[in-house]
Amino acid sequence: MSCKLFLLLEYLALSSVILFQLEPRLGASNNITRCIDEEREALLTFKQSLVDEYGVLSSWGSEDGKRDCCKWRGVRCSNTTGHVKVLNLQTSDHEFARRKFLKGKISPALLKLRGLRHLDLSKNDFGGGSPVPEFIGSLSKLRYLNLSCGTPSSKIPHPFRDLSGFEYFNVENSNLFSVGSLERLSHLSSLRHLDLSCINLTKSSDWFQVVSQLHSLKTLVLRSCYLPPINPSFIWLFNLSTSIETLDLSDNHLPSSSVYPWLFNLSRNILHLDLGFNHLQGSIPEAFQHMVSLRLLSLASNELEGGIPKFFGNMCSLNQLYLPRNKLSGQFSELIQNLSSGCTVNSLEGLCLYANDITGPIPDLGRFSSLKVLKLGENHLNGTINKSLSHLFKLETLSLDGNSFTGVISETFFSNMSNLQILFLADNSLTLKLSHDWVPAFQLKWLSLASCKMGPHFPNWLQTQNQLISLDISNIGISDTIPDWFWDLSIELFFLNLSNNHISGKLPDLSLLKSDDIVIDISSNNFDGPIPPLPSNSTFLNLSKNKFSGLPDCWLNFNSLSILNLANNRFSGKIPDSMGFLHNIQTLSLRNNRLNGELPSSLKNCSKLRVLDLRKNALFGELCHLAFIQVLDLSLNNISGKIPKCFSNFSMMIQEKSSNPIIGLANEILVVPGYIYYFRYLDNVLLTWKGSEHEYKSTLGFVKYLDLSSNKLCEAIPEEITDLLQSFNASVYAGNLELCGLPLPNKCADEESTPSPGRDDDANTVEDEDNQFITLGFYVSLTLGFFVGFWGVCGTLMLNRSWRYGYYNFLTGMKDWLYTAAAMNKSNLQTKFRVSLG
Known part of the structure; x- marks a missing residue:
């Protein structure tokens, strides 16, 4: 026993020596991986300038358990120097839908983050200050900047001219260039991503020339910029075809004549193209078929007519096709046949034909096994809802609202839709027969069943839907009380419509x-x-x-x-x-x-x-x-x-x-x-x-x-x-x-007897006597007599030159007298009318 104890003590002593020898190294390593004190304090100062209503920065703190800022939310440090190199506080889509974002101002304390390369504060609300403060330009190592969704206007800081290493620049919705040129951006030679969405570029006639000089550019987003039309003479001088992969020119009211000539000169390598909310007219051009790498095409809210061209069916990379709010027409079965004739049937994930003039029933869509988004609302579709939809296992969004569908939908229709998040069936003539104890396979976030027949009981299956943020079950025939569990369920809701039912309590x-x-x-x-x-x-x-x-x-x-x-x-x-x-x-x-x-x-x-x-x-x-x-x-x-x-x-x-x-x-x-x-x-x-x-x-x-x-x-x-x-x-x-008083028929008691201010009774009496002869008959007689006299002597005057000259002088004097008399009488009548109303 003593021998074992001796060996144990010797082992512990040796371990202590080894640990003692390693301690300085471990300490040094810890000093490197932990954040620098000055930068931690800078981040805390930055936090103090924000309004954090939802505890987004709850992990940021000065207490012992939270002192290492490299472990805070959105903060990443260098493994070798310990400097903060990434600050990413972008609000997620889930948080943004629930309005959970930061507010306040961007503090200049960020200047102390000298190693910062990546700054993303997007989808927050920094309305109280400039979205692109001047000091941002002094962060010399910055390569990635995303301040989108800012609201106030400002000017682009001059130091940006020297940041030629910039690769990502997104200042959506900050109105930076509402009064000038984009010329400063032409110096950002390494820029790969540029997003100036919602910035007024009406006066930036050089936008096309500037972005064409950015030869490294892969993504260009100019949504809602009020872009001036492209000058046709510049189209062939500037070529983006070697680099551009993503192009968004939506919501600029550009005509077809301005967009198509440049568009069809783009590279066959373009992946994403959004031309929605413009003034594109006519049928969909066949030139789109040359974009063989295209994955997403949006032509939403234009004035396009006709159907879906057959060439879309052979675009094997196409997985998102958005054509809502146009004037597309024809039988839905024919449009689908064009899409299902080739390899697109296997790749298509999103099909949005919302708000067009498409007619007929829904054909068999079972072959579109990759569909995740299907939006067919606000058309003229009819008949029963095809059961093939229930075999679309990947479906996340199903919108059939605002049509003329009839029939009964049971719970078996939804049995395979475990990924469904958005369901719009409102404003049809549908009956939903769902059992009281039904437990859906899905978890919905958006649900609209307005005007469907579902009553009289409150739908108990909603108790299983604990992620709802928007719910519309108006006018569905409920004549019941609302169970208590519903109000606990709906704590995250931002939209709730229970109107036009018979709900009591x-x-x-x-x-x-x-x-x-x-x-x-x-x-x-x-x-x-x-x-x-x-x-x-x-x-x-x-x-x-x-x-x-x-x-x-x-x-x-x-x-x-x-x-x-x-x-x-x-x-x-x-x-x-x-x-x-x-x-x-x-x-x-x-x-x-x-x-x-x-x-x-x-x-x-x-x-x-x-x-x-x-x-x-x-x-x-x-x-x-x-x-x-x-x-x-x-x-x-x-x-x-x-x-x-x-x-x-x-x-x-x-x-x-x-x-x-x-x-x-x-x-x-x-x-x-x-x-x-x-x-x-x-x-x-x-x-x-x-x-x-x-x-x-x-x-x-x-x-x-x-x-x-x-x-x-x-x-x-x-x-x-x-x-x-x-x-x-x-x-x-x-x-x-x-x-x-007017406009009532009953006059006020003193309405007719009140004298006109500033005139005595004698003046009023004289005025009435002067004007009693100025009647409508007087003007009629005067005019009639003049014309009869004129035409009575007109023939004579035409035959006799001397009489004509003499009579011309007489008429000139008469004209002057009549004009003067008429003007004076008109003035007197207007004065009399005002007096009678006074």
Whole structure:
């Protein structure tokens, strides 16, 4: 035992010696792999300039467990020097869809990261500062810069001229070159990726020449740049054919004549081509067939006609074909036959023919086994949905909404769709028969089943869908209460539409919803009780046509709210003062409730209000200072006294045209890579026009409307408001028994006896006597006599030269006298008319 103990002690001693000898080396190695103190402090200073609402940088800290900045999220260090060489805080697509991004300013503390080569802060919101600060140009080792999705404008820093080693440059949406040339970029000779999307290049007539000098360029993205047309004389002088692989010129309103000549001179090596949202016309050119390496082609939102050319069927590399929002026509079976005639049937992963004029039923698509995205919505397709779709095992997006499909869909149809994330079946005549205990194989993120037949019970299978961020099950025939599990499930939702059902019960606390820019529409149901706490980060709240009571005073922090509709409920009491803190509100509807009391003066702070509907309550008071108001309905209330002259401040009602014809929300959201979901939700208002009610939705922005009828207004209608708008007929003032003046038929008591200011009675009497002879008959007689006399002597004058000369002088004098007399009498009549109105 003692021998073993001795050997053990000797082993431990030897181990200690070895460890002691290795310790300096291990320590040195640790010093190299751990981040440098100065750079850690710089990163912490950078973090302090940001607003991190969702804990994106929770791993960044100064406490012992978080001191090694090389292990922080988005930070990568050199294995040899320890310097930070990569800072990548790009928001992921999943986070971006949920509006989970950083905000704030880009701190110059980044200058201390002297070894930084890669900087990516894209898909965040740095609206408070410049997206390309001057100091960025001083990071001499920087090779990769991505600051896309910045919002303010700035100028490109001069130091960028010397960064010839730049390889990746993305400053999308920063308006850098709105006033000048792109010439500075021509010095970036190593540039391989250039993205200037959403930058106004209207005045950059040299854009084509500059990018053509970037001989290393592989990717060029100039989406939404207002590009001036390409000068045909330059097309053959500059050649990108040796390098370009990805080209995006979408949303520039370029005509075919400007795009095609250059486009078809491009290399056969081009892989991705996006020409969407331009003015391409006619049929799809056959010249596309020479792009044998093409993988993605988008010609969305143009004016293309005809069908899908047969040559697409032989493009073996093509896997994404996006042709939505054109004028393509023909039977769907014929279009598919052209695509399935060759090798494309095996490679095609995305087919988007959304919003065209395609007709007929869906043919067998089983051969397209690689399909992941199939968008056929808003066409004229009919019949039942082909069962072959259920064999598309890789399908992630299925959009068939807005057609004329009929029939029944059961759960077996979805049994093989385990990858499905987006499902749009809305606005068809479909019946979904899904068992109460069905557990789908998929996890959906976007679901729209509006107007399908699914009731009367709330769909229990939704309990399994815990990744939903957008849900529309409006008008599906639910006459049930909402189970408690649903509200726990929907915490990540940013879009929820349960409208036009018969759902009853009370709403729970919705303030825990995490997303930004939330849209909630639960209108036209049977919800009752008080309104629960609502998410303050909402942009659209429609709770109208329910049985809610008790209007909460909780609107202080709803800074993003644009549309609030609480009409046709049972709210009583006063309008809360906190509604005056809705600084971004455009539409506020409280019509047909039981509200009373004085209109809160705080509403004057709602300076962006375009629609205010308070019809059928018991309110009184005044409203002024709403410069953007264009629809104001105060009818059927208790408003008394005179009509305020300050209504003339409603300057938007004077303008004939509206700068924004649509009142609502319009966003574009990246759903999956390569696919943008255009989200639009319009406000609608019910207005009384010539005795009947009309709903305005897509044209609401054109409406100019004021209704003061059925109140207790009195005295004369102010002359100041008669300049406001086309709808000011008698009906908008009707029901105010003591109101008088034009355009009402009843005149005010002193309307005819009031003397004209600045004139005495004798002057008025003389003026009336002078003008009693100036009647319509006088002008008719004068004109008739003149012409009869003229033509009576005309023949004589033509025969006798001396008479003609003499009579010419006479007529010249007569003309001058008549002109003077007519002008004076016209002036007198206008003065008399103004006096009678005064």
